[in-house]
Amino acid sequence: MENLLINILFVLLPILIFQIFYINTDSKYKNILLATVFSISIIICMNFTITNYEGHFFDLRYIPFVLGALYGGKKVAIFLYFVILVYRFYIGGEGFYIAFIDSTLLLIILLFLLIPKYQTYSLKTKISGTMALLGIVAIISLITCHTLFGFILHAPIVLLSSFVVAQALTMGLSVYFLEYLITMDTMKKQLYHNEKLKSLSEMAASISHEVRNPLTVTRGFIQLLKSPGIDDEKKITYLDLSLQELDRAESIITDYLTFAKPHENIELELLNVTAEVNYVANLMEPYALMQNVSITKEFFIKESYFLGNKKQFLQCLINLSKNAIEAMQNGGKLEFKVNKENEKITIQLTDNGVGMSSEQIGRLGVPFFTNKEKGTGLGTMVAFSIVKAMKGEIKVKSRVNEGTTFTISIPESVSTSDKED
Structure with a gap:
């Protein structure tokens, strides 16, 4: 037996x-x-x-x-x-x-x-x-x-x-x-x-819907321009609005392509984190003032470098900053903090806006999930994709009606000057 x-x-x-x-x-x-x-x-x-x-x-x-x-x-x-x-x-x-x-x-x-x-x-x-x-x-x-x-x-x-x-x-x-x-x-x-086909069809339908909206608006303004008796001031207004809608359509397509294209062949360089964060904070200042939002910066390290693509990293910070500013509908404060923990550079973006529930946090980075009325969710998706490509990660802490903190962790690299020393 x-x-x-x-x-x-x-x-x-x-x-x-x-x-x-x-x-x-x-x-x-x-x-x-x-x-x-x-x-x-x-x-x-x-x-x-x-x-x-x-x-x-x-x-x-x-x-x-x-x-x-x-x-x-x-x-x-x-x-x-x-x-x-x-x-x-x-x-x-x-x-x-x-x-x-x-x-x-x-x-x-x-x-x-x-x-x-x-x-x-x-x-x-x-x-x-x-x-x-x-x-x-x-x-x-x-x-x-x-x-x-x-x-x-x-x-x-x-x-x-x-x-x-x-x-x-x-x-x-x-x-x-x-x-x-x-x-x-x-x-x-x-x-x-079947899941891949379903995701592809949902994404295609969502992109089609998002791009069709600004194109429909633009078409309406162009039709108004053909109407007789329109003064020059209205023509300029209609043209400006049409250009804004076309820019929005282009932005949607650009964000989607940034997420969809592979990151293996992008050019990498050593970036100074304090310089890049300072640049983004200054760049977003005018937009923040328009929304009655103040920006503060705290750098706990003078110089620290990481390996990444400058254009994409700036796009990541701009997307997250823009979302944070728009989350503070009645004004507020956006804080940038840069630090270093366990050989990793940490960048924190904190706002005191509407905040998110745990369910909403879990869906962040999913294409076309957004808490904004006119948003597409592509900006956050692109930010997550860029950080992942740099072998980093994004952690999110948030409470409804209290605010949100995005923490980006990226492996630190040694600068050229440090190697020579």
Whole structure:
């Protein structure tokens, strides 16, 4: 009984390896993997025989042989066939001839009957067919033993029947597990594919909607310009509004492309964090004053450098600053703080605006999620994408009606002057 359980364990072990490695392995290595793991399973089964009755070894070696052949193809089948014969010859004894007859019969059935059409069968047919095959082979093996050596009549009936039943049931169970794993993997891939299509369609629809709005407004102003009797002042107003709407459409497309395009090939340079943050704070000052927002800066380090793309980093800070200013609808204060912790540069942007709930924080960085009436969510999405490309991270703390703090952490780099020193 102990060796029977060991046989079953090492028959099922390749199936677990199949789940972990085979499904996600390149096609050129799949058959090599299958041949290797099922060969090991065959050898272990032959080492731990269920029983050895007068020189004939009872074990489950043919189950990994059939599984490897059916799921690996003809080359794997032939390889496993020789593994069985070579190792059985190494063990020795007259039982080698029985192994030769059994394995040769199985190989012929597999190569010419089962392997070519196996994948077209239903699960029920696969299970019942393989169980019947192994059961018949076991019976043929016993009959051949009796014909050649005449010991079957003296062997316990329970031993012989349990061997046939155990082999057939383990075969059916193994096929069921393998087919279940393959089905789950297929469903997983299909679900992933459907999710990608769904995300793509949602993003396409959202972009179309966001871009169509400013274009519709622009079209309306252009139509008004064609009306007779419009004075020059209104014409200038309509043209200015049309240009603003076109700029908004361009901004949406630019933000989307910044997020969508890969960051692997961007030019990187050493950037002085205090200089860049100071530049953005000064740049946003006029816009902040228009919104009745004051900007303060605190630099706890004089000079600290990181590796990044200047244009994209400035865009990231500008997007977050603009969002923070617009979150303070009745005015307020935007604070910039620059510090260093554990060899990482930290940049904090704190406002005392409307704040966010935990649910809203969890959705930050998702395309077209926004808390602003006329926002698209692309600005925040781009900011998250840029920081991630610089191997950094953004953490957000916020309370509704109290304010929000964005903390950017970026790995520090050594400046050229520091290296020379």
